Amino acid sequence: MKPNRFSMHTQPAKAQKRWVILVFIGIMALFIAIGARLLADRDEPILVGSKPPDFTLIDFSGQILDTSELRGKIVLINFWASWCTPCEDEADLLEQAWQRYNGEGSGEVIFLGVAYMDVETSSLAFLSKYDVTYPNGADLQGKISDLYKVTSVPETYILDPEGILRGVKIGPFASTDEIITAIEDARFEN
Amino acid sequence: MIGREHATPRQRLLRLFAFILAAVLAFIPLAFVQAQGAVPSDDEVNQIASQLYCPICENVPLDECTTEVCKDWRDLIRQRLAEGWSQEEIKAYFVDYYGERVLGEPPREGLHWLLYLLPPLIIIVGGLLLWNKFKHPGTVPSQTRDPYLERVEQDLEARNEK
Numbered sequence: 110m111k112p113n114r115f116s117m118h119t120q121p122a123k124a125q126k127r128w129v130i131l132v133f134i135g136i137m138a139l140f141i142a143i144g145a146r147l148l149a150d151r152d153e154p155i156l157v158g159s160k161p162p163d164f165t166l167i168d169f170s171g172q173i174l175d176t177s178e179l180r181g182k183i184v185l186i187n188f189w190a191s192w193c194t195p196c197e198d199e200a201d202l203l204e205q206a207w208q209r210y211n212g213e214g215s216g217e218v219i220f221l222g223v224a225y226m227d228v229e230t231s232s233l234a235f236l237s238k239y240d241v242t243y244p245n246g247a248d249l250q251g252k253i254s255d256l257y258k259v260t261s262v263p264e265t266y267i268l269d270p271e272g273i274l275r276g277v278k279i280g281p282f283a284s285t286d287e288i289i290t291a292i293e294d295a296r297f298e299n
Numbered sequence: 300m301i302g303r304e305h306a307t308p309r310q311r312l313l314r315l316f317a318f319i320l321a322a323v324l325a326f327i328p329l330a331f332v333q334a335q336g337a338v339p340s341d342d343e344v345n346q347i348a349s350q351l352y353c354p355i356c357e358n359v360p361l362d363e364c365t366t367e368v369c370k371d372w373r374d375l376i377r378q379r380l381a382e383g384w385s386q387e388e389i390k391a392y393f394v395d396y397y398g399e400r401v402l403g404e405p406p407r408e409g410l411h412w413l414l415y416l417l418p419p420l421i422i423i424v425g426g427l428l429l430w431n432k433f434k435h436p437g438t439v440p441s442q443t444r445d446p447y448l449e450r451v452e453q454d455l456e457a458r459n460e461k
Contacts, residue, residue: 125431132424139417192367226354226397228371250398251354 154258160273161266164253166221168246169233174221176272183218183295184268185288188254190227191235193262199281200239206288207243218292223248225262267295339380347376347386350403351393360403 155161163177176184187203189196203220210218222245224232229247236245248254257266265288267276275295282288348362353369361369372393379389393401405411 125428129428132428136421139413190368192371226368228368228375229396230375231371247396249396250394251400252398 154277155266155274157274157277160271161268162256163272164256166223166244166246166253167249168244169229169236170244172244174244174246176221176268179219180272181270182216183270183292184272185218185220185292186223186257186266186268187220188223188225188248188257188259188262188264189235190225190262191231192227195281196263197235197239199263200235200241202282202285202288204239204241204243205285206292209285209289210292211243217296220244222246223253225254225259226251265291267291269295269298337381339377343380344373344377347380347389348373350390351401352403354397354400361401 163175165176166174168174187199189200203222207220210220220243222236222241222243224245224247227235227247232245232247235241257264261279263278263281265276265278265282266274269275275298276291278291282291345362349360351361351372353359353361353364353366353372355368356364356366359369361372376389379392384392390402394406399406405414407415
């Protein structure tokens with residue numbers, strides 16, 4: 110008894126089609142998941158008025174600074190690198206502005222320097238060369254710059270006492286007055 | 300053995316001198332190599348640098364990058380090599396300090412395994428489907444068959460049963 114060619118493959122063909130559909134759905138689901146992840150990770154700048162995530166900075170002396178513990182203060186976060194020429198021009202201006210607020214002794218304004226993709230010995234030499242006295246630390250694994258979507262250096266972000274972003278400066282400040290104005294604007298907007 | 304028994308004191312002295320000279324000459328290249336090990340060569344540095352990527356100038360391996368930051372990083376590799384660090388230790392240091400973005404290829408762990416497993420898996424599954432298709436070229440899905448073929452099939456089955 111010979112089976113005819115029509116009845117022979119009907120069931121396997123159905124099963125095969127089911128598998129093809131399942132594999133197709135699986136691959137599409139994977140691509141959608143990857144796309145969603147890429148969309149979430151895209152480098153859109155954080156907006157003024159938003160509340161950036163808190164982070165922890167271990168400064169070069171080993172002190173741990175957590176931005177969540179700095180509520181009630183204006184926090185200036187400056188991303189820099191020793192290999193960045195504009196950062197050299199800005200370093201002195203930032204230190205002068207810091208001296209002004211630090212001299213007041215109120216502790217209302219905090220400066221944090223974040224060394225971006227830098228070699229530690231070069232960072233320390235840079236800080237020493239420009240006599241920078243406010244806390245500075247390395248951006249370990251690029252986590253802080255990822256949070257702030259930093260694309261170049263220098264970049265500066267100013268948070269108000271509630272941790273809301275009030276000012277962004279892409280590129281170097283031109284003068285100490287510009288830095289002070291940005292800080293005072295943050296204070297005023299709060 | 301006989302020759303040694305007949306050697307004069309002068310010959311023995313000459314042999315001793317030759318032995319010492321040979322030993323000294325043999326150790327000179329070794330000492331030279333050890334001295335070189337203290338200052339890693341560019342090739343040794345670039346061997347590691349080629350496996351790391353500059354995060355500032357994307358898609359440029361560290362050994363080909365000409366920026367100041369890459370120069371600093373190569374100097375750091377040289378310094379670590381001189382301190383006796385292994386290649387893996389240096390790479391681990393860079394990952395700890397700068398993140399996985401510096402690696403030339405994703406680490407084989409966690410979700411990264413998908414990158415290594417999925418492409419061959421898709422090729423294998425695709426190959427199996429193609430193989431199955433070619434093995435049964437006459438397969439006709441039941442939904443596409445027309446009523447006439449159904450009728451013919453029923454007639455054939457009835458005939459076979461007879």
